[in-house]
Structures are given as structure tokens and as C-alpha cells.
Amino acid sequence: MNQDQNDNDDDDDDRSSLLNRMPHCTSFCPNIHFNGHCHCSVLSSMLSTKQDDQSIDIRIECRHTNASILMTDIENLASCNSTINLLELSVKDSNLTHLYNLPSGLYNVQKMFLDNTGIDLETIRESQELLKSLRVLRISNENFTEIQRNLFNGMEELKELSLNKLGMAYINIEAFVSLQDSLTLLELRSNKIRTVPTAVQSLSHLECLDLSGNDIKSVTDGNTGIFSSGLRRLKRLGINTMNCSCEFGKSKFATWLRTHGIKGVQCAMPERFLDKDVSNTAIEEFCEPWPNSNVRIESNLKQPKVIMFDISGTVARESFVEKILQPYFKIAYQVYMDNAWNKQEWQDCLRQLSIVAERDMKAPKIELTKEKSDIIKEATKYIEYCLENNHEPKAFVMFRFLVWFDGYERNKIKTPVYSDVAVTMKRWKMDQNIRLYVLSNGWKEASKKFMSDTSHGDLNAIIDGHFDNSLGSLENVETYIKVANLIQEKPGGDQILFLTKSPQEGKAAQNAGFNVILVLTRTHAVDEAMEICQDIPIARSFTDIEFI
Incomplete structure (x- = not known):
């Protein structure tokens, strides 16, 4: 064997030794x-x-x-x-x-790919020359409040950059300059960005930009200029869902999306446009009149002292319970049983579950004298029995609330409030000094929790109080009179405005002397309402409601 061959074998031995x-x-x-x-x-x-x-x-x-x-x-x-x-x-x-x-x-x-590593951005900056071959960089769940200029210098080959869930609020205008000829995908999801960052304007080769999950409430004409002047190759844009009103349909942003066929921007409101892609929706669709010519908002509605509203279908999507709360309960209740074992409210509820299970001949029983693990197994079987048989005794309902409340406290659930609702409520409270109350068919403690953590923050900060049907049915006139007394306002005149999706509740409130507006987003709901109460005005969203 010659010397060259020996050297080659030694190299392989070194390589194998290192790997091993x-x-x-x-x-x-x-x-x-x-x-x-x-x-x-x-x-x-x-x-x-x-x-x-x-x-x-x-x-x-x-x-x-x-x-x-x-x-x-x-x-x-x-x-x-x-x-x-x-x-x-x-x-x-x-x-x-x-x-x-x-x-x-x-x-x-x-x-x-770096995820929850605690790495410092300066470490990446100091390694720019080393990372010159980098094509894909994905960083998530770190603590980067801002992205400074020149961070990505030397990474001119970078094609895909993801900076998600970093708590990032500021991006220097020159942060991406060195990537302008290479970057095709940029993700900035779930940060604290409040407006479209000007820094993206330099990315002339960008095809996909994702800004969803940030604090961007709307896209101004100036923001649209950032898109249209620099992002000539953009094909897809991810951003928070829009309130697709007629005004939005006519905006420069919506026009730019349609003109250039930019996919990805979807509607949240009104509900007939739910999840519809803006690029495929003509102005005429956004601005089409209601199918019934009698549907309108009175132009002479005086500003009230108090506005009351329900949550489901009025402030938040009616499908919120079915699509978010119920699925969460099914995947979380067993974990809650174990984690909350020492909490008094869970132990009290567990005793009630055991009692109602004992009274039901067909139900699995819960023996509280057993070990913790065995009790949890039996309680799980009873909850499964209730779910399978659509059986909801009071103890089960209370347990479900405990699991939901725990989900809110651990930031696992947020109430999906319509964007126009949050903005309008804040204007009514802050600018017009109108008192706001929730009047709900649901338990008022649940309403408080649902409003404490929404897609638009803690709305309890601007809500003056919560009422529920413990005062009586919301289809009874007497209930509204009781509520008026509790808030120290006389029914009649223009003191109190009630917003609801229910024609029956609206009629009862009207007979009690409240002003009423039905907030309806679906055509079939409008048709049904017109059959019951033609004298009550109807709005598509809170933004349709104006006062003189």
C-alpha cells in the first residue's frame, strides 16, 4: 500500500473516530x-x-x-x-x-432553525461571515424586541427568513437591505408589530410576506404604498383578517390586492364574507345593498347614555363556543383534573360530579375514597359519558367552565371579537363617554372571563358591568326594567340602547322603553327578523351605528 493510500485511510479513520x-x-x-x-x-x-x-x-x-x-x-x-x-x-x-x-x-x-434557545442577536451578527452559505433561517420563541440594521449582512444567499413569536415591536428601515436581491419568503408572525414595517419595501424579490398575528389593525394608504412601490413580485400576503365593509372594498389596499392578484388576505366581517379572499372579491360585492330595502339604520338616533349588548353573535362569532370552547374542553379536561387537584373549586366540583353520577343509574360512578389516579380515571369516564349522551347536569356545566377559565388564565384561549366591535366600543367609551354593559343569556362570570382575554385585549377595562338571565328571561319585558333600575337609568327616551341578534329579545327590550338595533350579518337572519319586527332597525356591524 502506498503512502497516499495510507493517508487516505488515516483521514477516514479520523473522520469515523470523530463521528463515533x-x-x-x-x-x-x-x-x-x-x-x-x-x-x-x-x-x-x-x-x-x-x-x-x-x-x-x-x-x-x-x-x-x-x-x-x-x-x-x-x-x-x-x-x-x-x-x-x-x-x-x-x-x-x-x-x-x-x-x-x-x-x-x-x-x-x-x-x-433556532427555537426557544435564548440566543442573542449579537451572536448572529458576529457570525455573519460564517453564515454566508445560509439559504434558510428560522428563529422562533426567542426574546428579540427589535431588529437593527446590518443584522443580516453577509447572508446574501438567504432565500427564506422566519422571525416568529419573538416579541418584536421594531424593525430598522435598513434591516433587510442586504437581502433585497435574494429573499423570497419573509415571516414575521405573532410579534408586536403595529404597522406594516417600511423595511420590507427593499425586498424586490419577495414572493410571500406573512405579518399575521401582530397588532396591525388596518392597512393605511401609506402602508399600501410600501407594498406597491417595492414588492413587485409579491404573490401572497398574510395579515390579520379584515372588516370587509364597503369602505374597505374601495380602499387602495383592497384595490391593490385585486389588481395584482395578491392571495392570502381574508375577511372576518361581515359574516357572509367570512374567510373569503379579498383578491377574488369585487367592489360591488362589498358594497351590495341589503336584500330587503327596509333594512337600514335610523339617521336620527340620538347618542345614548348606556349601550348594552350580548356577546355571542353580536360581539364575537356565534360559532365561538362550537369551534373554540368545546374542542378545547375535550382536549384539556383530563390535564386540568390532574394539574388542579389541590384547588378547592375543583375538589368542590368533583364532589358534585360524584353525587350526580350516583343518582344516574346508567352513569359511571366516581368513588372519592380511592387514590388520586383512580378518581381521575373514573371522573374521566363520567365526563365522557356526559359528552357522548349530550348530558349536561349543573355539575358538568360548572366543570366545563372551570376548564375554560383555566384555559384563559394560561393563555390557551382568546375570545375572537370582531375587529370593528373592539374599535367601536373603545370609541364609544373613550371619546363619547357612553357606559357599556354586557347583557347575556350566559352566566355573567363567564361573560367576564370571555371579555378578559380577547383577540383585541382585555375589554373588561372599558365595560362597566355584566348582567345575565338570573334577573329573568331576556324575552320578558320585566327583565329590562330590572336592569334599568340596577344601572339607575329610566327606561324610555334615548337613555339606553340595546344591541342584539335576537328579534325576540329586541322586541321585549323595545317594549320596556329601550332603543334597539339588531346586529345581523347573515341574509337569512335579516329575513327572519323582518318577519318578527319590521320597526326595529338592523345593522351589519357596529361601524354602521352612528349617533346625532
Whole structure:
């Protein structure tokens, strides 16, 4: 064997030795898991190849791992006399807080994913030259309040950039200048951005921009200018759903979406446009008149002292309970039973569940003298029995509220309030000094919780009080008289305005001396309402309601 061959064998031995002693990657068979933390795989080539020009391309994916050891191993890859290329790195739920420089072993990396690592942006800035081969960079669940200029200098090959769930509120106008000729996808989801960032204007090759889940309430004409002047290749835009009123349909933003066929922007209101793509909707559709010519808002409605409203179907989507609350309960109630075991309200409710189960001949029983795990199993069987049989005794209903309330407290649930409702309510309260009350068929404590964490923040801050049907049926005149007495306003005149989706409730409130407007978004609901009460005005949304 000649010396060259010996050198080649030594190189392969060094390479094999390094791979075999990496704490995270003790073998290089594809798709093998190591130590329960890291997953290493070969992207191309095979370790057994003995050719000088043959390289090994690898991927490392780690979670809950020792970051310092991992980074040391990556550094060793670069210093080893071998052709091992780390092309993809994914690190999740691992502490990179004290990492000041990325290891030189990343010099060939093309895709990098960092999720909940605590990495500092300066670490990325200091490694710009090292990351010059990067094609995809995805960072999420970190704490970056702002993106400064020149952060991505040296990454001129970057095609896809995702900066999601970072708490980011500010982006420097020159943050993306170095990416203007390369970047095709930019995600800035679920941050704290309040307006369309001017920095995106330089991205002339961008095809997809996602700004959804931010604090962007509307898109102004100036924002539209940012899109139209720079993003000539844009095909898809993700942003919060819009209130697709006639005014919106005529806006420069909607016109730009239609003219350029930009997909992705959807309507939230009115409900007949729910989830409809704006780019496919003509102005005439947004501005078409109501099917019944009698549907209108009185132009001489005086400003009231008090406005009352229900939640479901008036302030929030009527499907909120069915599509959000009920599915959440089904996946969360068992976890709640365990996590809330020592809470008094859960123990009280558990005793009531045991009592009602005992009274039901067909129901599974809950024996409270058993061990915790056994009690939870029996309680789970009883809840499943109630769900399967559509059986809702008071104890079950209370348990469901406990699970929902826990979901709100842990930020697992938000009430999807119509955007026009939140804006209009704040104007009524702050600018016009109108008192606001919830009058609901549901339990008032639930109404309070539902309004405490909405898609537009804590609306209880502007709500003066909550009432429910413990005062009586909302279809009875006497109930409204009781409510008027409680808020110290006399029914009659223009003191109190009641907003509801129910014609029956509206008629009762009207007979008690309240002004009433039916807030309806669906054509069939309008037709049904007109058969019951033709003398009550109807609005599509809160923005239709104006006072003299």
C-alpha cells in the first residue's frame, strides 16, 4: 500500500473516530435517535466511501440538549481533516444564552432553525461571515424586541427568513437591505408589530410576506404604498383578517390586492364574507345593498347614555363556543383534573360530579375514597359519558367552565371579537363617554372571563358591568326594567340602547322603553327578523351605528 493510500485511510479513520465519539451522534446510520435528545442523519454520501473527493453531508436536530457540548462537537467538525459538511442544524429548547460566537463548523450550513434557545442577536451578527452559505433561517420563541440594521449582512444567499413569536415591536428601515436581491419568503408572525414595517419595501424579490398575528389593525394608504412601490413580485400576503365593509372594498389596499392578484388576505366581517379572499372579491360585492330595502339604520338616533349588548353573535362569532370552547374542553379536561387537584373549586366540583353520577343509574360512578389516579380515571369516564349522551347536569356545566377559565388564565384561549366591535366600543367609551354593559343569556362570570382575554385585549377595562338571565328571561319585558333600575337609568327616551341578534329579545327590550338595533350579518337572519319586527332597525356591524 502506498503512502497516499495510507493517508487516505488515516483521514477516514479520523473522520469515523470523530463521528463515533460525538456525544450526540454515536453512529451515522440515517434516521437514528441518540440519547433521547438529538437526531442525526446523512443527507448525502455514505461513511464507508473511501474516495478523496467524496463528502458527507449531515443534518443535526437537537432538543433539550447540552448546547455547549453540541457546539464543541460542531467546532471539531471544522478542525478535523475530513470532508464532513454540516448542512442543516436545528436546536430547540436548549440554552444558548451564553454563546457569544457560532462555531466555525457551521461554515457550510445552509439551513438553520433556532427555537426557544435564548440566543442573542449579537451572536448572529458576529457570525455573519460564517453564515454566508445560509439559504434558510428560522428563529422562533426567542426574546428579540427589535431588529437593527446590518443584522443580516453577509447572508446574501438567504432565500427564506422566519422571525416568529419573538416579541418584536421594531424593525430598522435598513434591516433587510442586504437581502433585497435574494429573499423570497419573509415571516414575521405573532410579534408586536403595529404597522406594516417600511423595511420590507427593499425586498424586490419577495414572493410571500406573512405579518399575521401582530397588532396591525388596518392597512393605511401609506402602508399600501410600501407594498406597491417595492414588492413587485409579491404573490401572497398574510395579515390579520379584515372588516370587509364597503369602505374597505374601495380602499387602495383592497384595490391593490385585486389588481395584482395578491392571495392570502381574508375577511372576518361581515359574516357572509367570512374567510373569503379579498383578491377574488369585487367592489360591488362589498358594497351590495341589503336584500330587503327596509333594512337600514335610523339617521336620527340620538347618542345614548348606556349601550348594552350580548356577546355571542353580536360581539364575537356565534360559532365561538362550537369551534373554540368545546374542542378545547375535550382536549384539556383530563390535564386540568390532574394539574388542579389541590384547588378547592375543583375538589368542590368533583364532589358534585360524584353525587350526580350516583343518582344516574346508567352513569359511571366516581368513588372519592380511592387514590388520586383512580378518581381521575373514573371522573374521566363520567365526563365522557356526559359528552357522548349530550348530558349536561349543573355539575358538568360548572366543570366545563372551570376548564375554560383555566384555559384563559394560561393563555390557551382568546375570545375572537370582531375587529370593528373592539374599535367601536373603545370609541364609544373613550371619546363619547357612553357606559357599556354586557347583557347575556350566559352566566355573567363567564361573560367576564370571555371579555378578559380577547383577540383585541382585555375589554373588561372599558365595560362597566355584566348582567345575565338570573334577573329573568331576556324575552320578558320585566327583565329590562330590572336592569334599568340596577344601572339607575329610566327606561324610555334615548337613555339606553340595546344591541342584539335576537328579534325576540329586541322586541321585549323595545317594549320596556329601550332603543334597539339588531346586529345581523347573515341574509337569512335579516329575513327572519323582518318577519318578527319590521320597526326595529338592523345593522351589519357596529361601524354602521352612528349617533346625532
